[in-house]
Amino acid sequence: MFKQISVLFISLLLCSNAVWAQRTAQEDDRTARKQWEEDQRADEYANSLRRRDWLKDRLILELGMGTKFPVMGANWFGLGAGVEYITRWHASAFLTGGFILSHEDPVFPEQTLDGGMGWRLGLAYYLFPKNPIHLSFQVSYGTVFYDHVSEPNIDTGVRSILLCRGYEFDIAISYLSDQWYFLQAMIGVYSIGNGIKDKEAEGDPGDPYKDSYDSWGRSNPSWVRNEKGKYVSLITVNKEGEAIPPVGVVFGLGIGFAFEEFFPDDTEIRRRERESSSKPKQSQPSKKPSPYRKNND
Numbered sequence: 001m002f003k004q005i006s007v008l009f010i011s012l013l014l015c016s017n018a019v020w021a022q023r024t025a026q027e028d029d030r031t032a033r034k035q036w037e038e039d040q041r042a043d044e045y046a047n048s049l050r051r052r053d054w055l056k057d058r059l060i061l062e063l064g065m066g067t068k069f070p071v072m073g074a075n076w077f078g079l080g081a082g083v084e085y086i087t088r089w090h091a092s093a094f095l096t097g098g099f100i101l102s103h104e105d106p107v108f109p110e111q112t113l114d115g116g117m118g119w120r121l122g123l124a125y126y127l128f129p130k131n132p133i134h135l136s137f138q139v140s141y142g143t144v145f146y147d148h149v150s151e152p153n154i155d156t157g158v159r160s161i162l163l164c165r166g167y168e169f170d171i172a173i174s175y176l177s178d179q180w181y182f183l184q185a186m187i188g189v190y191s192i193g194n195g196i197k198d199k200e201a202e203g204d205p206g207d208p209y210k211d212s213y214d215s216w217g218r219s220n221p222s223w224v225r226n227e228k229g230k231y232v233s234l235i236t237v238n239k240e241g242e243a244i245p246p247v248g249v250v251f252g253l254g255i256g257f258a259f260e261e262f263f264p265d266d267t268e269i270r271r272r273e274r275e276s277s278s279k280p281k282q283s284q285p286s287k288k289p290s291p292y293r294k295n296n297d
Helices: 002-047 196-201 266-278
Strands: 058-066 079-086 091-100 116-126 133-148 161-175 181-191 223-225 231-233 247-258
Touching: 002 266, 058 091, 058 181, 079 116, 091 133, 116 161, 133 181, 133 247
Parallel strands: none
Antiparallel strands: 058 079, 058 247, 079 091, 091 116, 116 133, 133 161, 161 181, 181 247, 223 231
16 A cells, blocks of 8 residues: 555656646746747847948948049049048048059050049038938048149150149948948039139239149149240140139049948847857867877787
């Protein structure tokens, strides 16, 4: 009798342990599923276009040609690179520098067009932060245009470059999302002034030893005095035509590498952590057996 009661007691104990283990497993599964659903909702919120701001705290390394990178010319483009940082308020500052390659004159192959260096410093404001396509307005100062003198050097056959400094206003269309690449197309208007011609019109010859002069930091070196003291154009053969226009239209193209958002909020930090933890881990390479065997003899 005692043995039967003991067996019954042990059976009830085992059954209760099994039921308790099953209930614990169900609770653990329910908790894990609840946590998974919360993570899914958090991921959906973190990736939601209503929350994401593609422009917030982004650092961009850029390459390009034409205006902003850093200059466009009368018949060629400058090539350059730069860095730009877009703040959380969608305003940015950029600095670019580059060069103009020396190349053969397309009209007179026996002549060479001289090269040079340029730079640009500017500010921009971007619109549509929740859309990967952004419209922006840019204001900059630096090397904004260039041309070459009409008559080459007698000894070398090189036509010297004329670099113009001034101000420029651009409208740009850019692509920037959570991806690493950045694309931009720009069209703008520069202002470099008329150089010495402005002073001549005012009856002030200015400094006869300076080839160009204008106010507010603008420089247009395409006018020069001749032996008669009259100002003539450097870029026209007959010297009677117009020099580099004081206002003109320019355009350019750029590509870049965009870093992840700097100074992310807590939601973005958790999203990155979950994204990195969900990536499959690389399996460790198996160890090769040693080529040496112990001799048991």
